[in-house]
Amino acid sequence: MVDRGANIELGFTPPQNVDRAAKWEVTASEPAVASQRILERITLDLAGAHAANPASGRSVVSIPTKRMSRTSVHLRLTARHDGRIVAEGRAVVLFTPTQTWEDFEVHCWGGNGLPYLADFELRLGRLLGLTCAQTGASWDMREAMANGFRNQCFFGVDGLNNPMYFWDQRAWNNSKDDSI
Numbered sequence: 001m002v003d004r005g006a007n008i009e010l011g012f013t014p015p016q017n018v019d020r021a022a023k024w025e026v027t028a029s030e031p032a033v034a035s036q037r038i039l040e041r042i043t044l045d046l047a048g049a050h051a052a053n054p055a056s057g058r059s060v061v062s063i064p065t066k067r068m069s070r071t072s073v074h075l076r077l078t079a080r081h082d083g084r085i086v087a088e089g090r091a092v093v094l095f096t097p098t099q100t101w102e103d104f105e106v107h108c109w110g111g112n113g114l115p116y117l118a119d120f121e122l123r124l125g126r127l128l129g130l131t132c133a134q135t136g137a138s139w140d141m142r143e144a145m146a147n148g149f150r151n152q153c154f155f156g157v158d159g160l161n162n163p164m165y166f167w168d169q170r171a172w173n174n175s176k177d178d179s180i
Contacts, residue, residue, distance in 0.1 A: 001096045008063040008093055012077060013056075014046060018087045022079040024050075028063050030070040031148025033126050039067050071095055071145040092146045105150055107132035122147040 002008055010026060024044035029036035044050040044061055052059045065073060072094050079087035106129050113121050125133075126148065133144035134154040141151050171177075 001094045002065065004068065004095045004098075005066055008065060008073070008075070009060055010063055010075060010077070010091070011058045011060045012089060013058050014052065014079070015087050018079050019081050020046075022081040022086055024077070024079050026061055026063060027076045027078070028065075028068075029074050029076075030068055030072065031074070031126065034123065036074060039073075040064065065095070068095070070148045071097065071150060072148060094142065094145045097145070097151065101150070105132035105152070106130050107134055107149075107152055118143070119147075122149075125149075 008028075014024070024046055026040070026042045026044065027038055028040035028042075029038045031037075040063060042061060042063065044059070046052065046059055050059050050061050063073075063075065072092055075091045075093065077087075077089040078085050108125070108130060122143075131150060132152050133140075133149040135141045135144050135151045136154050141153070144151055
């Protein structure tokens with residue numbers, strides 16, 4: 001995770017089989033209502049400012065995030081030669097969430113659909129105006145943030161069906177200890 005406003009340092013090793021005449025570009029976008037909103041497009045100079053470190057062979061580019069407003073940024077690194085993509089890399093970077101919500105969020109009760117429809121369902125949710133996802137597991141939270149949704153953590157308990165409920169209630173009634 002990256003703090004909002006901090007630059008993302010993207011490091012990569014250009015494949016040796018890609019022609020040196022290829023044009024390299026990084027695109028940074030964030031989830032939007034129907035697709036992605038491109039916020040940064042950086043043309044790389046692998047012979048100059050973005051040249052590979054001789055010791056590691058890695059090139060590094062710094063991507064500003066000040067304009068990003070969603071929960072994640074999607075990075076796409078491409079190399080083009082003669083108008084076609086000859087190398088491509090993708091990554092999703094999550095922003096460290098804050099505990100302050102200063103806006104209005106719209107969410108609905110979550111549900112586990114078919115895994116191969118997850119992206120479609122998330123896009124449909126954005127089209128319907130959803131901005132927040134009810135989540136209850138770390139993988140669920142990452143998926144929601146990667147798709148531009150805020151998280152409302154929701155952890156269910158068994159309530160009165162919980163076999164320990166009676167004993168917990170009895171212990172609290174006897175002690176009034178809020179740590180129970």
